[in-house]
Amino acid sequence: MNKSENEPFDVKKTFNIRRSTAEMIIELKLIHPNINIRYNILIDEAIRHYYEHIKEKGGF
Numbered sequence: 643m644n645k646s647e648n649e650p651f652d653v654k655k656t657f658n659i660r661r662s663t664a665e666m667i668i669e670l671k672l673i674h675p676n677i678n679i680r681y682n683i684l685i686d687e688a689i690r691h692y693y694e695h696i697k698e699k700g701g702f
């Protein structure tokens with residue numbers, strides 16, 4: 643188990659996103675194997691995946 647799995651979701655931020663991006667998030671929630679997955683977990687995992695791609699694998 644890594645640190646992020648034990649780290650609480652204690653920072654609140656507000657973001658504006660495109661309607662199409664919101665639809666993608668909804669679709670990911672609908673197809674996720676855990677029917678009770680929360681949006682904040684999906685978004686957190688997506689940002690961490692993107693961060694790894696950029697920082698550790700030389701993305702952009």
